[in-house]
Amino acid sequence: MPDPPARRVAGAWRLALTERLPTWFSVRCGIEAKTAVALAVVLLVALVFAVHHYWTGRPRTIAVPPVTGALPAAAEVPAATSSAAAEPRTPSPAPGAPAVLVVDVAGKVRKPGLRRLPTGSRVADAVDAAGGALPGTDTGTLNLARLLADGEQIVVGRPAPPPAAGAGGTTAASGPVSLNSATPEQLDALPGVGPVLARHIIDYRGRHGGFTSVEQLRDVNGIGDRRFSDLKPLVTP
Structure with missing residues (x-):
């Protein structure tokens, strides 16, 4: 029975490839033409896979989408905060002090x-x-x-009044100190009156609308009979 045409063609290609292979390749490797063709096909497939892998993994440029809408106004907040911090603040009253x-x-x-x-x-x-x-x-x-x-x-617009008393506790030549207009410094300069007692005298005249007589000094906290006797000739209402 004669061979089919396809088998004859395949045999002709195998024979032609065998004749064109180097003699050393056939002798040393012992590879037949069919095996060499299969190996070539495997190498070709591997080459195609490698090219595909390289092409799909290459770096690509990604376009940045355009910014839409206005930027938030948060950047303006620090400026407003700093300007508010720069404004002077009125000191808060101490506990118990009048407002x-x-x-x-x-x-x-x-x-x-x-x-x-x-x-x-x-x-x-x-x-x-x-x-x-x-x-x-x-x-x-x-x-x-x-x-x-x-x-x-x-x-x-007037010179500051001289101290009411000198270093030795004597009355200054300017005359008695007014209880209703004296400053804390003037009262502090009186004999036996320190910063605390001067504060008490000023608080008393503030609560009662001023002194109407020197005798009201007896009602100030911290002034006893002896201290009142020392202050009476040195002050006026």
């Missing part, structure tokens, strides 16, 4: 008289509340940065 101070602003100001200011205010605030100093007035005798005390008097 409002009453001071008497006298001298060369536009509107002299009693002024009510929040606790923590300074001498400069009292002068401003009285309309400010008159043109040409020298305010160098005032400590504008000093904190105010309830019931004290601020005199603008």
Whole structure:
């Protein structure tokens, strides 16, 4: 029975390939033509797979999507916070202290008289509340940065009064100290009166609207009969 045409063609290709293989390849490797063709097919498939793997794994450029909408306004928050932090703050009143101070602003100001200011205010605030100093007035005798005390008097444009008592406790030549207008420093300079007792005297005149007589010193906390006897000739209402 004759061979089919397909088998004859395959045999012809195998014979042609065998004749074209080098003699050393056939002798040393002992590979037949069919085996060599199979090996070539395997190598070709491996090569195609490697090329495919390289192509799919190559780096690619990714386009960034465009930004839509306005940026959040969070960047503006630090600026607003810093500006708020830069604003001056009025000191908070101490526990138990009155929320409002009453001071008497006298001298060369536009509107002299009693002024009510929040606790923590300074001498400069009292002068401003009285309309400010008159043109040409020298305010160098005032400590504008000093904190105010309830019931004290601020005199603008006049020399500061001399101490009420000298180093030896004697009365100064300026005369008695007014209990209703004396500053804490003036009261502190009196014999036997320190910063605490001066504060008590000022608190008392603030609560009672001032002194109407020297005898009211007896009602101030910390002043006994002996201390009152020492202070009586040195002060006036």
